[in-house]
Amino acid sequence: MAIVNYVNKEIQFKVVYYGPALCGKTTNLTYIHGQVAEAHKGELVSLATAADRTLFFDFLPLNAVVIKGFKTKFQLYTVPGQVMYNATRQLVLRSVDGIVFVADSQWDKMEENVESFKNLQDNLAEQGSSLDQLPYLLQYNKRDLPNVAPLHYLEYLLNNRRVRVPSFEAAATTGQGVFASLNAISRMLLQKFAREHDTMAGNRQQPAAPPARIVLSGIAAATLRR
Amino acid sequence: MQAIPIITFEAANQLLNALTDYLEKSEASFALVIDRGGSILSQHGDIPAGSDMTILAALAAGSYAATRELATRIGEADFSTLHQEGQKMQLLMSAVDEDVVLVTGFGPQTALGLVRFYAARAVPQVAAIIQDARAAQRPAVPIFTAADVAAAFPR
Numbered sequence: 101m102a103i104v105n106y107v108n109k110e111i112q113f114k115v116v117y118y119g120p121a122l123c124g125k126t127t128n129l130t131y132i133h134g135q136v137a138e139a140h141k142g143e144l145v146s147l148a149t150a151a152d153r154t155l156f157f158d159f160l161p162l163n164a165v166v167i168k169g170f171k172t173k174f175q176l177y178t179v180p181g182q183v184m185y186n187a188t189r190q191l192v193l194r195s196v197d198g199i200v201f202v203a204d205s206q207w208d209k210m211e212e213n214v215e216s217f218k219n220l221q222d223n224l225a226e227q228g229s230s231l232d233q234l235p236y237l238l239q240y241n242k243r244d245l246p247n248v249a250p251l252h253y254l255e256y257l258l259n260n261r262r263v264r265v266p267s268f269e270a271a272a273t274t275g276q277g278v279f280a281s282l283n284a285i286s287r288m289l290l291q292k293f294a295r296e297h298d299t300m301a302g303n304r305q306q307p308a309a310p311p312a313r314i315v316l317s318g319i320a321a322a323t324l325r326r
Numbered sequence: 327m328q329a330i331p332i333i334t335f336e337a338a339n340q341l342l343n344a345l346t347d348y349l350e351k352s353e354a355s356f357a358l359v360i361d362r363g364g365s366i367l368s369q370h371g372d373i374p375a376g377s378d379m380t381i382l383a384a385l386a387a388g389s390y391a392a393t394r395e396l397a398t399r400i401g402e403a404d405f406s407t408l409h410q411e412g413q414k415m416q417l418l419m420s421a422v423d424e425d426v427v428l429v430t431g432f433g434p435q436t437a438l439g440l441v442r443f444y445a446a447r448a449v450p451q452v453a454a455i456i457q458d459a460r461a462a463q464r465p466a467v468p469i470f471t472a473a474d475v476a477a478a479f480p481r
């Protein structure tokens with residue numbers, strides 16, 4: 101759950117980029133780090149092997165929009181996608197607030213996508229959590245490649261839970277869809293936070309916000325380097 | 327998993343007092359209270375120039391979690407502190423409870439024994455403050471509403 105600091109007037113959220121090996125999680129963070137203005141970002145830290153495969157995690161702290169005087173901070177993490185690193189994936193998932201599931205759109209990666217999505221649910225269950233409680237979205241990456249599965253097939257394969265979630269086409273190497281995804285997960289987290297806080301404060305629960313028409317704004321508009 | 331505390335003015339002050347007292351006595355350079363997700367709950371002291379507390383916290387949480395996991399897997403159930411020694415700086419990480427870790431950084435101005443001794447006394451104090459903060463009533467006024475969020479994300 102988000103951490104609220106009334107002294108610094110800050111709210112912190114932890115967002116984890118999850119998905120199979122080589123699907124482009126690290127590339128998402130690298131692109132974001134390259135685009136966001138200095139004042140709004142910290143260093144991008146990568147704990148990787150010599151071959152640039154994520155070993156433990158990548159970490160990128162972002163300062164995003166200020167709402168009602170409260171600074172919102174998003175700490176972006178990636179997990180290592182390789183199957184053998186499951187113990188480290190579990191550690192990175194701790195206290196997660198929201199998830200961007202990055203799928204590899206290439207036909208021959210479908211099994212790995214499904215496997216990784218299931219692995220995510222297993223690991224969440226292990227820490228007493230689930231996708232029913234956590235905001236998450238799907239990013240179909242590598243749309244620039246020729247051998248990709250059609251969208252409706254990816255939706256059928258991955259976006260088939262009771263509640264369908266926002267999904268985005270992306271090509272992380274060129275940045276397509278990267279900020280749209282980040283923007284959407286941020287907004288989902290803030291909306292959930294606002295709703296829960298409202299309920300906790302004893303107010304009457306407001307009707308759930310309509311699913312956001314996602315546009316490249318909010319975080320992106322506030323933090324993009326001009 | 328327990329609820330993560332909301333840092334109210336009261337909790338922040340109490341944590342800061344506890345850390346100030348701890349640094350004075352142990353002569354350590356800095357102390358951080360972090361949650362196991364890697365977020366900072368409180369910080370005090372001088373961090374090495376050019377380093378970023380947010381990143382220190384994320385790495386410390388990862389390092390602590392990995393070492394602890396390693397310990398469990400070799401059958402070491404009672405793992406509560408972790409010490410790392412470098413050329414100039416040393417780090418001591420002490421479990422406060424399931425979800426919170428106290429990270430202390432110190433140089434040659436003090437000694438591991440001293441830091442360990444005072445860390446062991448600071449831990450229950452920090453634990454009590456965190457415990458209270460978890461139980462505390464949340465402020466009655468919401469920070470922002472769904473409408474405020476919508477307004478911050480213009481179409």
Ligand SMILES: Nc1nc2c(ncn2[C@@H]2O[C@H](COP(=O)(O)OP(=O)(O)OP(=O)(O)O)[C@@H](O)[C@H]2O)c(=O)[nH]1
Pocket residue numbers: 119120121122123124125126127128152153154155178179180181182241242243244245270271272273274
């Ligand atoms: N063509 C194309 N290549 C991509 C895209 N996104 C990532 N890649 C490439 O895919 C490879 C793997 O990308 P990473 O971002 O390292 O993958 P990862 O998900 O972090 O992998 P692990 O750390 O092993 O889990 C790199 O060579 C990237 O350049 C994309 O959208 N299109």
Ligand SMILES: [Mg+2]
Pocket residue numbers: 125126127153154178179180181
């Ligand atoms: Mg990676």
